[in-house]
Amino acid sequence: TRGEGPFFYGVHASQKLQQPGNGSDVPTGGAVWPTAIYWTMVEIGTPPLLFPVAIDSGSGDLDVGGANCDGCVHGNPNRPYDHEQSSTSSPAFPYEFSNSYQTCDLQDPTAVCTISGQLYKDQVSLAGLGPVEVTLGSIEKQTTNFDQFKEIDGVMGFTGGESKNVFASLVSGGACDNVWSICMNQGNTSNGTLTVGGVDHRLHVDDIQYVPDAGLGFHSVKVEALQIVGAGGANSTTASVSVDEAAILDT
Numbered sequence: 001t002r003g004e005g006p007f008f009y010g011v012h013a014s015q016k017l018q019q020p021g022n023g024s025d026v027p028t029g030g031a032v033w034p035t036a037i038y039w040t041m042v043e044i045g046t047p048p049l050l051f052p053v054a055i056d057s058g059s060g061d062l063d064v065g066g067a068n069c070d071g072c073v074h075g076n077p078n079r080p081y082d083h084e085q086s087s088t089s090s091p092a093f094p095y096e097f098s099n100s101y102q103t104c105d106l107q108d109p110t111a112v113c114t115i116s117g118q119l120y121k122d123q124v125s126l127a128g129l130g131p132v133e134v135t136l137g138s139i140e141k142q143t144t145n146f147d148q149f150k151e152i153d154g155v156m157g158f159t160g161g162e163s164k165n166v167f168a169s170l171v172s173g174g175a176c177d178n179v180w181s182i183c184m185n186q187g188n189t190s191n192g193t194l195t196v197g198g199v200d201h202r203l204h205v206d207d208i209q210y211v212p213d214a215g216l217g218f219h220s221v222k223v224e225a226l227q228i229v230g231a232g233g234a235n236s237t238t239a240s241v242s243v244d245e246a247a248i249l250d251t
Contacts, residue, residue, distance in 0.1 A: 023176065023198020026127035027190030028055065029152070036106060037148045038184060038251060040194050041077070042156060042166060043125040044136065045086030052077050052152035055182060055194060057219055058250030060160030060168075061099060062124065065153035066117050066138030071146075072153045081138045083120045092119040092135045099137070105145040113146040115139045115155075124166050126156075127196040129176050132169040135162075159218055167196065182251065220246040 029052070030038040037054040044051055044064065051064045065072040067080040074080070083089040097119050104113035117140035123131035142149060158180065161168040171178045176197025183203040184192040193203060214222045223243045230237050 023179070023200065024127040024129055024196050025200055026194050026196065028182065028184075028192040028194050029190060030054070031186065031191055032184070035148055035151050036103075037152075038182065038192055038194075039152050039154075040127075040156075043131070044081060045122050046088040047086075048123070048125060048131070049079060049081075050077070051079060051081065051154055053154035053156035054148060054152065055158070055251050056155050057158045058248060059099075059155065059157035060162055061097075061137060061155065061157045061164045062134055062166050063097070063099065063115060063117075063137035063139055063155050065142075066140050069117070069139050069142060069153070071142035071144055072139055073150055078153050081136075083118075083122070083138065086122055088133075089120050089122045092121045095119055097137045101146075104148055106147045108145075111145060113143050113149075115142045115146070115149075117141065121163075124169070126166050126170065127194065129170050129196060130166075130173075132166070132173045132175065133163075134166050134169050135164045137164075170196070214246040215248065219249045221249060223247045 026040050028038045028040045039052050039054045041050045042053050043049065053062065053064065064081045065078055067082045069080065095118060098114060098116035100112050100114045102112060103109045105111040117138045119135055119137055121133055121135050124134040124136070125131045139153060142153070156166055158165065158167050163169065167180060170176050179198055181195045181199050182192060193200065199208065211221050214220045223245060225243055226241045228239045
């Protein structure tokens, strides 16, 4: 049940894989609808505290709700990040951030949603791996139309290798392999599993087919064509549309 059990209590919910590699599983919350995000927990600071973050393969930043944030949600499992309560926190250049997104307002997908605040360096762990030093944003203001941040306030990007990327920092620090995967499946204690540093072969049926990353800056795959099949069974019409372009993988 959401909000109960080990899901919200950090490394106790992570599971190291008993197979070659050094991957680790951690449960995810969220859904395709109505939140339109999947999210998990990271540990930030000294002493480490848990913060919920959306899993975003289309960005590279770590941002969490800050103390006295205007527009953030404050209910469980959220908690405000207070840099003064962490002995390893320090201001990070350029000291302020402002990130804007689209497809965040579910009533108006082209509308812009914005989060802004202060930047800090601090120790971060994910799925029991770490800690590593990461530059994170402490959100001080959030626009009211950010529908995906009405359940949890935070985002963790997996794109790019900069100091704001938790996964890239774990990889460069030797904490895990440069592989991650996500299984989306509604269950009783979580709605999926994030595997960091490996692939959990219990979570797929057929062999995984790997394709080259066609992106420049964003993880992408080359799509050759789209096939659209009607809902009328054997008598349905099928249409094939040639694409031959790279499509960004954006959770």
